[in-house]
Amino acid sequence: MLLDAEVASRNCEGELCEARPDPLMIARRFPDEHHALTCALFAYGSAKAIVSFLTSLELASGDSDEETLRYRLEGKYYRFQTTEDIVQWFITLQRLRESGGAEQAFREGYAKDGVIAGVSGLIETLYALNPYRSQGYEFLIGKPVSAVSKASAMKRWMMYLRWMVRRDALDMGLWSGIKASELIMPLDTHTFNVSRALGLLQRRQCDLKAAMELTETLRTFDPEDPLKYDFALYRIGQEKMTLAL
Template sequence: MKARLDGLCARYDTAGALEKDPLSLPLTYDGPLDREVAAFVAAHLAYGRVDPMIRAVRTALAPLGPRPAAWLRDCSEPTARKELSRALASWVWRFHTGADLTAWLLAWKRLDAESGAGLESHLVPAPGEAPDEALSRLVQRLRTDLPASYGARFSLPDPREGAACKRWRMFLRWMVRSGWPDLGLWTRLSAHQLIIPLDTHVARVSRFIGLTRRATPDGKMALEITEALRRLDPADPLRYDFALSHLGIMGDCPGIRSLPSCAPCPLVAVCRAGKR
C-alpha cells in the first residue's frame, strides 16, 4: 500500500494539481503572517466547486492588499470593520456572506493582538492535553464571539462533538507540515499529530482502498484513515492527503473500478470501487 500511495503522490504532487487547490492563494503572499491570514480565509471557504471557490477566496482577500496581516494590525477594529463591510458588501460564497467574512477577519485580528504572533498559540494544547482540546476550546470561544449566522456556524464544527472539522484540519495541515505543498510556518505542533482533512474525495477513495470501513464521513472516519496512514508514515501521515483528494478533484477517479480506463491509477490493484 505504501508504494502505491507513494506512486499516487508522484502523480499528483505537481504544480498543475496545486492550481486546483485553495492553498495556491496563500502561497502568493511573501510574509509568514500574511500567508497565515490568507490560509485562515482560504481553508474555511474551501467547499463547493473548486474553480468558483478559488475565485471567491481571491475576491475575499483583495481588500486586504498584498500584506493582509499588516492591514489588519494597522487598522483599529472599528475602522477595519467599516472598511471591510463596505468592500465586502456584495461578496458571497455559498453559505458565507461579506458580514461573515468581516467577522472572521476581525476574529483573527483580536486573536493576533492577544498572542502578538498570529493563531499558533491558540491552537497549541496545554501540557498533557490531546491536540484537539485546543481546537475545541478555540471553536467554543469563536461560537461566543462571532455572529450566530449560518456561515459563521458552518466554520465552527467542534471535534469533541464528533465533527470531522475538514476545514480546520486543512488549515492546520497547511500551517504545520513543512513538506510540499504546505506552508510549514508553525513549529509548536508536529506533523505526526495532524488528522486528515476529510473531504468527500478522501472519504470515497479511502473506502475504495481499505483505509477505512466506516460509511459516515465524520470525526471517527477521519481518525481511522489517519491511523491507517500513520502506519505507512508515522512522522508525516498527511503527506498523502493532497494526492488522495486530488485524485477526485481532478476528476480522475470515476467511482467504479473499470479497466482499461483505471489502469494508469497507482491504486488500481487495491481498489474495490464497485465490488461487493
C-alpha cells in the same frame, strides 16, 4: 506502493494551478497563518468557486478598519455566508491576531490534550472574540468537539493544520513544534470514497471517527508523516482516477 508514487508526483508547485485549482494556491500567495485560516474555512464547494471567491476577497481586507472592511466587502457573499458574515469574520480575525494569533490559541488546547483539543480551543477562542452569530457565520467556524463519536470530520480545520504543520512543495509549515505524526486526515467526500475503494477505510460514515481510522491506517505506511498521502488521495478522487495499491 503505487500510492507513494502518486504522492511523489503530486508534491510539486505545478500541482497548484488554474487547471487544477485548490484553495492552497491562494493561501500560498501570502504565507500568513490568518490569511491561510480564511482560505481553509471558506474551502467548501467546488474548488473553482472557492478559488474564485478567495481571489476576490483582497488580502488587505484583513488589516482594515471596520468602515473600510464594509466598503471593500460590499456585495460579497459565498454560499452560506452573507456580506455581514464575511465582514464579521474579518473583524474576528483582526481580534485573533491582536490577542496573540491562531497558533497560540491552538497550542493552549494542544498542550493539554492533543490536536482535537487544540482545534476546539481555537474555535472557542474565535467565538469568544466576537459575540456576532448567524447560521452562515457559525457554519464557517464550526463547533468545538464535545465527543469524537458525535463530531463531523472537521475537514477544513484538519486541512488548515496540515498546511501549518507540514512543510513540502505544497504545505507551508508556518508553525513549529507540533508533530506531523499527530495530525488527523482532512476527510472529505473525495478522500472518503477513494479510501474506502482502496481498502484503507472500513467505516461507512464520513465523520471524525472515520478520519481518525484512516489516519491510523496511513500511519502504518509512514508513522512520522501520515498526512503526506492526503493531497494525492484527494486528487485521485477529484480526477476520478483508478488506482490499486
